[in-house]
Amino acid sequence: xxxxxxxxxxxxxxxxxxxxxxxxxxxxxxxxxxxxxxxxxxxxxxxxxxxxxxxxxxxxxxxxxxxxxxxxxxxxxxxxxxxxxxxxxxxxxxxxxxxxxxxxxxxxxxxxxxxxxxxxxxxxxx
Amino acid sequence: xxxxxxxxxxxxxxxxxxxxxxxxxxxxxxxxxxxxxxxxxxxxxxxxxxxxxxxxxxxxxxxxxxxxxxxxxxxxxxxxxxxxxxxxxxxxxxxxxxxxxxxxxxxxxxxxxxxxxxxxxxxxxxxxxxxxxxxxxxxxxxxxxxxxxxxxxxxxxxxxxxxxxxxxxxxxxxxxxxxxxxxxxxxxxxxxxxxxxxxxxxxxxxxx
Ligand SMILES: Nc1ncnc2c1ncn2[C@@H]1O[C@H](COP(=O)(O)OP(=O)(O)OP(=O)(O)O)[C@@H](O)[C@H]1O
Ligand SMILES: [Mg+2]
Numbered sequence: 033x034x035x036x037x038x039x040x041x042x043x044x045x046x047x048x049x050x051x052x053x054x055x056x057x058x059x060x061x062x063x064x065x066x067x068x069x070x071x072x073x074x075x076x077x078x079x080x081x082x083x084x085x086x087x088x089x090x091x092x093x094x095x096x097x098x099x100x101x102x103x104x105x106x107x108x109x110x111x112x113x114x115x116x117x118x119x120x121x122x123x124x125x126x127x128x129x130x131x132x133x134x135x136x137x138x139x140x141x142x143x144x145x146x147x148x149x150x151x152x153x154x155x156x157x158x
Numbered sequence: 159x160x161x162x163x164x165x166x167x168x169x170x171x172x173x174x175x176x177x178x179x180x181x182x183x184x185x186x187x188x189x190x191x192x193x194x195x196x197x198x199x200x201x202x203x204x205x206x207x208x209x210x211x212x213x214x215x216x217x218x219x220x221x222x223x224x225x226x227x228x229x230x231x232x233x234x235x236x237x238x239x240x241x242x243x244x245x246x247x248x249x250x251x252x253x254x255x256x257x258x259x260x261x262x263x264x265x266x267x268x269x270x271x272x273x274x275x276x277x278x279x280x281x282x283x284x285x286x287x288x289x290x291x292x293x294x295x296x297x298x299x300x301x302x303x304x305x306x307x308x309x310x311x312x313x314x315x316x317x318x319x320x321x322x323x324x325x326x327x328x329x330x331x332x333x334x335x336x337x338x339x340x341x342x343x344x345x346x347x348x349x350x351x352x353x354x355x356x357x358x359x360x361x362x363x364x365x366x
Contacts, residue, residue, distance in 0.1 A: 073192070074234030100335055104239035104277050108230055 034136040034145045035087030036062040038129055039080055039097040039106050043067035049096075049129050057133035061087035075105040084109065084118055092117030092142040096128050096149065117142060127152040159308050161257045164364065165221050166214045172360040173203035179356055186349040190336040194235055195349035202233035202241070217256050222249030222266070236334055237350055240274050240287065247273035260302045260311070267295045278333060285331035285343060287350030290322035294358055312362035319355040326351045 036053075040046035046066025053062060065083035068074040084093050095110070097103045097120060110118050119142065121128055131152035135145045160168070176183075176199045183196030206228045213224045226245030230238050251269035252262050271291050280286045297318035301311025326348035331337045336348070 068234050072234075074194070074198070075238075076234060077231040077238075101234070101236040101239060104236060105230070107277070108239050108242070 033060045033089070033139065034091045034132075034142050035084075035089060035093035036060060036129065036132050036136060036145075037080070037083045037087060037093060037095045038062070038064050038066070038125065039075065039083075039095055039102045040064075040066040040125070041073045041075060041098060041100075041102060043071055045098065049125055052126065053129040053133040056130050057137040060133050060136035061089070062129075062133055062136075063087050075101045077105055077109060080106055081109045081113075084113070084116075088116065088118075090117070092119070094118075094132055094136075094142060094145055094149070095120045096123060096125055096132065098125055119146060121146050121149045123149040123153050127155070159259050159263055160218075162214070162216065162218050162221060165218050166210055168361050168364055169210065169221070169225060170207060171363055172357050173207045175356050175360045175363075176200055176203045176353065179353075183349050183353055183356075186347060186352055190331060190339050190343045190346045191349060192235075192335055195237060195353065198233045198235040198237055199241075199353055202229040202238060205229075205232040217252075217254050218258055219249045219251075219253035219255060222246070222252070225249075236278070237287075237353065239277050240350070243273035243277040244270035245273075247276075260308065263308075264295075264299055264302055267291075267298060271295055280333040283329060284333040285326045285329050285336060285348050285351075286333050287348065287354045289326050289329075289348065290319040290351035290354045290358075293322045294319040294354070307365075309362070309365040312358070312365055316355065316358050316362050319351075319358050323347050323351045323355055 038046045038049045043066035046064035050062055050064045063083045065080045068076050095106050097106050128149035132145050132149040135148035180196035180200040187193050187195035206225050213221050222245050226242045230242030247269040248266040251265040252258055282292050294315040298311050298315040301314045331343040336343050
């Protein structure tokens with residue numbers, strides 16, 4: 033299964049998104065990388081790197097970020113993981129995470145998981 | 159213009175000046191950001207200084223690269239990957255050199271601007287550090303071309319950077335966290351443009 037990492041400035045937010053997506057998919061490897069080492073707000077290169085490694089398999093990993101430095105720091109982590117199958121998804125965090133989790137659990141490829149999360153952005157809520 | 163020993167000195171001065179101005183930079187980040195720019199930069203440069211003994215005998219490229227890596231891993235906000243990439247690209251521009259001249263310095267500055275743009279995808283006029291960096295590098299280039307001394311062209315660069323900071327007060331942020339406050343960002347100077355000016359002043363402080 034494709035691994036999923038949720039990156040946020042907020043530890044609580046990242047964990048909350050994982051918690052919510054878990055209701056949809058209990059099986060897929062999914063982990064939060066939120067906040068700084070000391071629990072404060074911000075993005076941590078080390079925490080993101082460790083999170084990706086913790087859910088990594090040959091199926092690859094997708095990363096969903098909130099904004100600003102979450103994206104830039106993740107981009108740098110991925111640049112330094114040359115040869116590994118890791119991609120960022122440009123999608124809303126909650127909807128994207130739910131869609132990606134469901135897709136991953138059904139055994140889809142990284143490309144399919146990515147597309148499912150992107151498509152989730154196009155769905156109107158009401 | 160400088161050898162690796164002097165680069166180490168410059169980085170120490172950068173860390174001191176950022177530390178002295180940490181509260182000021184954080185306060186600038188309050189109205190248009192998330193109130194952390196000085197805290198972020200200070201945390202990053204403290205780590206850089208802590209690691210300097212391990213690289214102080216290395217070439218200038220390696221010293222700048224390590225500085226960038228430390229900033230990426232410890233700053234915790236956008237200025238981390240941005241300044242981090244700037245320093246890493248600057249290091250790559252002078253890889254293996256133990257001494258650099260004014261032209262190398264220009265290469266460093268061009269690489270730094272290129273690094274910030276590569277990472278942040280911003281242009282001039284978006285109320286970011288680039289609004290101080292780009293005019294500063296232009297002024298330095300003019301000075302170098304005119305055969306000025308480092309003290310003179312660095313002073314020109316600082317002056318242009320300060321004018322760039324003033325300019326950021328007049329424009330709306332369209333990149334970074336400040337873009338969320340939109341028009342309300344007018345009247346406030348950009349924290350990143352201000353920290354860049356302090357970094358350039360740190361370099362200038364060692365030339366007279
Ligand atoms: N895309 C960008 N390109 C260039 N500079 C940028 C960009 N985004 C932000 N900045 C600069 O970064 C400064 C803010 O740095 P700071 O350390 O406070 O990060 P932050 O905005 O809090 O980060 P985060 O994205 O984590 O919220 C701004 O004042 C601006 O100069
Ligand atoms: Mg900030």
